Amino acid sequence: MFALVTGGSRGIGFACVRALLDKGFTVTAAARRESDGVRALKQEFPDRFSFLPCDISKQDRIRALVAGLEAHYGALQLLVNAAGVAPRVRKDILELTPDEMDEVLEINLKGTFFMTQACVPLLKKGAPARIVNISSMSAYTASVSRGEYCISKAGVSMTTKLFAARLAEYGISVLEIRPGIIETDMTAVVKDKYAAMIDVGLTPIRRMGQPEDVAACVAAAADGSLDFCTGTVFDCDGGFSVRTL
Numbered sequence: 213m214f215a216l217v218t219g220g221s222r223g224i225g226f227a228c229v230r231a232l233l234d235k236g237f238t239v240t241a242a243a244r245r246e247s248d249g250v251r252a253l254k255q256e257f258p259d260r261f262s263f264l265p266c267d268i269s270k271q272d273r274i275r276a277l278v279a280g281l282e283a284h285y286g287a288l289q290l291l292v293n294a295a296g297v298a299p300r301v302r303k304d305i306l307e308l309t310p311d312e313m314d315e316v317l318e319i320n321l322k323g324t325f326f327m328t329q330a331c332v333p334l335l336k337k338g339a340p341a342r343i344v345n346i347s348s349m350s351a352y353t354a355s356v357s358r359g360e361y362c363i364s365k366a367g368v369s370m371t372t373k374l375f376a377a378r379l380a381e382y383g384i385s386v387l388e389i390r391p392g393i394i395e396t397d398m399t400a401v402v403k404d405k406y407a408a409m410i411d412v413g414l415t416p417i418r419r420m421g422q423p424e425d426v427a428a429c430v431a432a433a434a435d436g437s438l439d440f441c442t443g444t445v446f447d448c449d450g451g452f453s454v455r456t457l
Contacts, residue, residue, distance in 0.1 A: 214285045214338065215239045215434070218268055218327055219295030221247040223396040224346055227423035228292050231431040233257055238285070242266040242277055243295065268295050268323030278330045287338035290434050291331050293324045293368075294346045298361055298398045305359040313360045320364035325371050332379065339383035340439060344430050345372045349392045349449050369445070376443030385442040389429045392449025394421040416451035 215232050219225035220241025226249050229241045233253070238260045241250060244267050253261045262284075266277040281288065297319050299312065328343060335341040350358075351365040369388060376386035392415065393399060393406045403420070410418055429448050432438065447453045 213237050213289040213434075214281075214287060215290035215292065216242060216281060216288055216331065217292040217294055218242045218266070218323075219293075219346075221245060221250050221263070223294075223398065224391065224394060224423045224426045225292070225294035226250070227427035228294055228346075228430045229253065229261070231424070231427035232290070232292075232434060233261060235431055235434060237290065237434065240264055240281060240285075242268070268327050269318040271326060274323075274327055274330050278334065281331075282334055285334070288331060288334040289338040289341045291328065291335060291341075291343045292346070292430055293327060293344070295323060295327075296320045296346070296348075296364075296398075299358050302357040305356050308359060313363075316360040316364050317367070320361070321367040321371070324368055328371065328375055332382075332384070335379075335384050336382045340436060341384045342433055342436070342439070343375060343379075343384065343386040344433050345386070345388045346426065346430075347372070347388050347390050349390050349447070349452055351390060372445075373443045380442055385439050387433050387438065387441060387443075388445045389426060390445055390447050390449060390453075391426045392421055392447070392452045394423060394426060396423060410450070414452065415449065416454060416456075419450065421448065421450055 215237045217225050217229050220229045221243035229239050232239050240262045242264050250263050266273045345368050347368040348365040350362045351369045355362055372386050372388040426448050429446055
């Protein structure tokens with residue numbers, strides 16, 4: 213089976229690539245740049261792993277990527293939309309500029325939407341097929357120092373529902389995984405802050421998540437075990453979403 217993972221060079225995306233290779237998938241990772249991990253996977257899985265550079269904020273790059281996949285594979289069984297960026301600077305929403313908003317939305321929201329749209333013909337050929345969108349607990353949690361990120365992830369949640377409704381007739385299910393506080397490059401600058409909050413009970417499971425925790429959710433969806441679910445949200449957040457008294 214063939215899979216495409218965007219944002220597949222590091223963090224959650226890279227962990228998803230690794231998990232899918234371990235399940236026997238042939239995987240293409242797409243990202244703006246290669247990483248040491250990507251180069252290592254090329255050596256370890258020369259027949260089942262490839263990397264294609266792609267900036268998903270650029271429509272021509274998306275089209276070129278999908279054309280390459282069509283020429284090489286002909287079909288897809290799985291699309292994992294893991295590409296995403298955090299704001300360059302955490303800034304109060306009262307000071308946020310249009311350019312800062314656009315930079316995050318172009319990748320996190322529009323990139324996810326239009327990559328999904330572009331891959332639909334290949335997923336239809338590979339059906340039954342799955343799309344997994346990596347959003348965030350920020351889809352429903354207000355963080356006024358990074359409002360553009362929250363808005364982008366809320367948009368990914370609606371993107372999941374829209375494509376779930378539209379693509380079910382073709383045998384394509386669409387799922388959303390909402391990671392909580394995951395230890396990656398993106399959270400490195402606030403790791404100590406979040407670790408302290410977790411220690412005093414922010415989440416029932418008192419540790420930061422790892423990229424592999426999210427990848428395990430993707431792997432569970434990848435083989436069709438969850439194909440009666442579509443538009444469904446899975447919280448991979450250490451219990452952050454649990455309300456307690």
